[in-house]
Amino acid sequence: MTAARSIDLLLLKAMQPSVMEALAARFTLHRLDLAADGAAFLAEIGPRIRGLAVGAQAPVDAALLAKLPAIEIVASFGVGYDTIDVRTAAGRGIVVTHTPDVLDEEVADLTLGLLLATVRQIPQADRHLRAGHWPQRSFPLTATLRGRRVGILGLGRIGRAVARRLEGFGVAIAYHGRNRQAGVAYDYHPSLLGLAQAVDVLIVVAPGGPATRGMVDAAVLAALGPEGILVNVARGSVVDEDALVAALTAGTIRSAGLDVYAREPQVPAALVALDQVVLLPHVGSGTDHTRAAMGRLVVDNLLSWFDGGGPLTPVPETPWSETTVRTRP
Numbered sequence: 001m002t003a004a005r006s007i008d009l010l011l012l013k014a015m016q017p018s019v020m021e022a023l024a025a026r027f028t029l030h031r032l033d034l035a036a037d038g039a040a041f042l043a044e045i046g047p048r049i050r051g052l053a054v055g056a057q058a059p060v061d062a063a064l065l066a067k068l069p070a071i072e073i074v075a076s077f078g079v080g081y082d083t084i085d086v087r088t089a090a091g092r093g094i095v096v097t098h099t100p101d102v103l104d105e106e107v108a109d110l111t112l113g114l115l116l117a118t119v120r121q122i123p124q125a126d127r128h129l130r131a132g133h134w135p136q137r138s139f140p141l142t143a144t145l146r147g148r149r150v151g152i153l154g155l156g157r158i159g160r161a162v163a164r165r166l167e168g169f170g171v172a173i174a175y176h177g178r179n180r181q182a183g184v185a186y187d188y189h190p191s192l193l194g195l196a197q198a199v200d201v202l203i204v205v206a207p208g209g210p211a212t213r214g215m216v217d218a219a220v221l222a223a224l225g226p227e228g229i230l231v232n233v234a235r236g237s238v239v240d241e242d243a244l245v246a247a248l249t250a251g252t253i254r255s256a257g258l259d260v261y262a263r264e265p266q267v268p269a270a271l272v273a274l275d276q277v278v279l280l281p282h283v284g285s286g287t288d289h290t291r292a293a294m295g296r297l298v299v300d301n302l303l304s305w306f307d308g309g310g311p312l313t314p315v316p317e318t319p320w321s322e323t324t325v326r327t328r329p
């Protein structure tokens with residue numbers, strides 16, 4: 001008797017060890033990054049691939065999906081999935097899953113840390129001490145969170161977790177998103193420009209992708225005013241990075257705290273040169289605890305799918321339902 005063939009799963013590159021271990025226990029893994037000739041590799045194993053596990057930043061475009069005629073599911077590590085062509089996937093009945101919920105509180109914690117670090121210049125104060133300047137001169141007085149009005153762009157799961165924390169800081173909270181949210185007491189602004197005019201801190205938590213590209217532009221930044229602070233923990237694409245550098249350089253806004261950039265891991269030298277900004281290397285969800293939870297969810301989505309239980313956390317665009325799941329040819 002021959003053993004049942006294991007399911008072929010493609011990885012564009014290695015994922016964290018706990019994920020690799022769990023996947024290897026159930027699937028036959030194929031690593032595109034280890035292939036000497038990627039095109040030849042895909043031509044050979046592409047037709048057998050039934051699942052794809054990817055890190056959040058790895059592009060899964062129509063050209064890649066076209067080389068995977070038998071693919072059923074793309075399981076992505078991360079809540080944002082702007083690098084995955086979900087429309088093409090949906091058109092072919094391919095399920096796409098992501099990792100929402102498990103990272104909300106972690107990213108919200110980091111967001112508040114980044115906001116405080118930016119307003120109170122915590123990294124700069126640390127640099128001042130380490131450079132031995134303290135005995136010669138006190139660290140300069142900084143801006144404050146007191147009396148500030150904070151606007152949130154994107155009041156989704158993470159945005160709401162940020163807002164809950166902000167309530168404890170005693171600041172006024174407002175938001176902009178596609179729709180006013182029922183049961184939410186914060187001021188709603190139907191336009192981003194209107195929100196920016198009403199606040200002096202803007203926190204970007206909106207998803208990336210074409211609908212939000214370059215939304216935080218020169219006009220929005222100018223509306224924040226000279227005491228304005230921009231915090232972005234979402235996607236670099238949401239902010240016009242050139243306009244941001246120009247606004248910071250000209251003093252149109254006071255500062256920025258950034259965890260994400262337009263062309264990661266490249267960060268414009270002009271941003272790095274600005275001492276008042278706080279720059280993090282996309283670490284919003286980056287703790288052992290939360291990355292382990294995200295990894296488990298990637299694995300559990302794949303196991304559930306191939307066990308016939310459907311996806312656990314499909315993206316909204318995925319045309320999945322109990323009735324369609326097992327009627328695929």
Ligand code: 8YV
Pocket residue numbers: 055056057077078079080081103282284285286
């Ligand atoms: C990623 C993120 O998971 O969830 C997201 O959308 O941006 C991060 O939490 C991280 O970049 C790992 O790829």
